[in-house]
Amino acid sequence: MRPVPLVSVSMITYNHESLIEEAINSVLMQETNFPFELVISNDNSPDITDEIIKKILREHPKSESIRYFFHEKNMGMMANSMDNLRRCTGEYIAFCEGDDAWTDPSKLQIQIDEMKKHPLCDISFHPSYVFSGFQKTNSIYALEAFKTKIFSPSEIIIGGGEFCPTASLLMKRSVLNKLPPFINEAPVGDYFLQIAGSLGGGALYLNRIMSLYRINTDFSWNSGLNVLKKKAAFFEQYSKSLRMLNQNMGRAYEKEIHYEIKKHYKNLSFIYLRQKKMSEYKKLYENTIKDIYGKSGLKLLYYIGLFTESAAIADFFDRILFIHPNAFKRGWKKIIKTIYLKKNHLLPPQIVSK
Numbered sequence: 564m565r566p567v568p569l570v571s572v573s574m575i576t577y578n579h580e581s582l583i584e585e586a587i588n589s590v591l592m593q594e595t596n597f598p599f600e601l602v603i604s605n606d607n608s609p610d611i612t613d614e615i616i617k618k619i620l621r622e623h624p625k626s627e628s629i630r631y632f633f634h635e636k637n638m639g640m641m642a643n644s645m646d647n648l649r650r651c652t653g654e655y656i657a658f659c660e661g662d663d664a665w666t667d668p669s670k671l672q673i674q675i676d677e678m679k680k681h682p683l684c685d686i687s688f689h690p691s692y693v694f695s696g697f698q699k700t701n702s703i704y705a706l707e708a709f710k711t712k713i714f715s716p717s718e719i720i721i722g723g724g725e726f727c728p729t730a731s732l733l734m735k736r737s738v739l740n741k742l743p744p745f746i747n748e749a750p751v752g753d754y755f756l757q758i759a760g761s762l763g764g765g766a767l768y769l770n771r772i773m774s775l776y777r778i779n780t781d782f783s784w785n786s787g788l789n790v791l792k793k794k795a796a797f798f799e800q801y802s803k804s805l806r807m808l809n810q811n812m813g814r815a816y817e818k819e820i821h822y823e824i825k826k827h828y829k830n831l832s833f834i835y836l837r838q839k840k841m842s843e844y845k846k847l848y849e850n851t852i853k854d855i856y857g858k859s860g861l862k863l864l865y866y867i868g869l870f871t872e873s874a875a876i877a878d879f880f881d882r883i884l885f886i887h888p889n890a891f892k893r894g895w896k897k898i899i900k901t902i903y904l905k906k907n908h909l910l911p912p913q914i915v916s917k
Contacts, residue, residue, distance in 0.1 A: 565627065566598040570671055571651030571736070574603045575643050576661030580610040581697075582777075584619065589664040591625045593671045599657075601629045604647035607637040612661070644752050648739060656736050658753070659774070663730035666692060667773035674733040677711065677769055684713060686734040686760025687767035688727040691776040704728055704776045713765040716758065720819040723826065724754030727766065730774040734760045743811045749804040750797050758808070791834060795843070798831050802851065821856040828861070829881065836874035844868065860885040 572590050576583055590601050605613055613633055620626045630650070638646065648656065655675065659665060667673075674687050681687075693702035705728050707714070719726060734756065741759040749755055760766060802824045809820045828851045835844040848865045852858050864885060868877040 565600070568600040568653040569597040570595075570599040570655045570657055570675065570733070571653035572599060572601045572657045572659055572671075573644070573647050573651055574601060574659050574661060575606065575640070575647055576603060576608065576612055576616075577606040577637075577640070577643070578608050578610050578612065579661035580608070580612045580615060582664075583612050583615055583661045586659055586661050586664045587616070587619055587623075587629075589666070590659055591623060591628065592668045593665070594668045595672045595675070597672075597675065599628065599671060600651075600653065602647055602650050603629060603631045603661075604643050604650070605631070605633045606640070606643040607634045641747060641749060641752055645747055651736060654736060655733055656739075657733045658729050658731075660729060662777050663775060665730065665774045667771070670773040671733070673771065673773070674769065677767060678733065678735075681713065681764070681767050683764030684767040685738050685763045686732065686757065687769060688731040688733075688757075689769040689774070690772045691728040691731055691774045692772055694775050694777045695779045696777070699775075703772060705731070706770075707768055708770060710770050712768045712770075714761065714768055715765050716761045717816060717819050719757050719761040719766050720816055721822055723823055724751055724757070727753075727757050728774060728776045729753045730776065732756070732760075743808055745804060745807050745811075748800070750800040755804070755808065762812075791838070794831055794834065795847075798827050798847075799850075801827060806854070818856055824851070825855060825857075825861060829864070832865075832868065833874040833878060836868050836872060836877060839872060841869070841872065 574586060574590070576586075579586070587601065587603070593599065603616060605616065616631055620629060620631060623629075632647070632650065634643065655678070657671060657674070674689075678684060678687055688705070690706045691704045693700045693704045705726065707722075707726070714722075714726075732753070738756065738760045741762065742755060743759075746752060746755055757766065805820050805824050809817050828847065832844055832847055835841070835847065848861075852861055852865070855861060864877060864881055867880050868874070871877065
């Protein structure tokens with residue numbers, strides 16, 4: 564019989580034939596003093612991902628730690644992810660999607676040890692190396708502090724889904740019970756997991772780079788959002804989910820949630836302005852402004868864009884008049900990050916900033 568795992572690693576995959584072996588091996592290389600399992604869910608990949616996984620199951624010496632599920636019908640990313648999380652049996656759940664990987668064989672042990680030191684924290688995360696496709700870049704993603712730190716729910720919400728790299732997350736399985744009922748309808752789930760995990764005792768940050776974050780691949784989520792129609796559809800569903808979350812949490816973090824909606828609204832509206840899509844620009848405003856906290860700034864910004872039809876002018880006024888109060892703090896933090904990276908010889912001083 565398999566030992567009861569302390570940690571379940573959730574890995575969803577779709578069309579990851581070129582990367583899935585690296586992802587699996589990065590999990591199986593973990594050195595721990597506790598049992599863990601890897602739960603893989605293949606969402607009916609049409610490529611040879613299934614063949615590669617089955618080969619690993621036959622040949623890898625630690626394959627007994629793997630539970631593998633292949634869906635005969637494509638479910639979609641969110642449905643596949645939630646289905647796989649429900650299959651996890653460990654007290655803790657870690658994440659490593661099929662196009663990501665872990666870079667430190669001590670990752671699980673370190674995170675579990677730190678979580679036990681901070682029992683009120685239900686979730687933890689850490690920075691990641693940034694890979695563009697298959698190439699390592701000169702960037703570190705989510706270098707949020709220079710020492711162990713607990714971030715509040717407000718900071719997690721304002722940070723957006725990019726605040727915590729998915730492959731860095733480790734959470735208590737009990738967090739699943741705190742997820743809002745509409746989670747299956749959300750366009751992405753990791754952001755809502757981060758929020759739910761932080762509501763108890765905050766999110767524990769570890770200043771150690773132990774995974775990679777991949778961008779600019781044909782099969783990655785962020786690559787798919789490069790299409791304008793997909794961006795618009797994503798924003799519509801994302802803002803709807805955030806509004807539902809606001810209601811679900813009794814408006815306790817309404818200001819932070821509205822800040823996140825406004826951030827994505829402005830990004831999309833500037834795209835419409837650059838492409839002179841004024842009808843879409845007007846419709847986006849009408850659908851977004853109705854219940855947003857602090858909407859007067861957005862209203863003025865909207866009319867500036869409407870009359871000038873210039874994203875550059877609208878962006879200029881946004882930076883001058885409506886810049887977030889933490890913007891200067893983030894700019895100073897970026898300078899400190901650069902000095903920190905150079906001093907510690909981690910990477911050349913170029914970082915991914917928020």
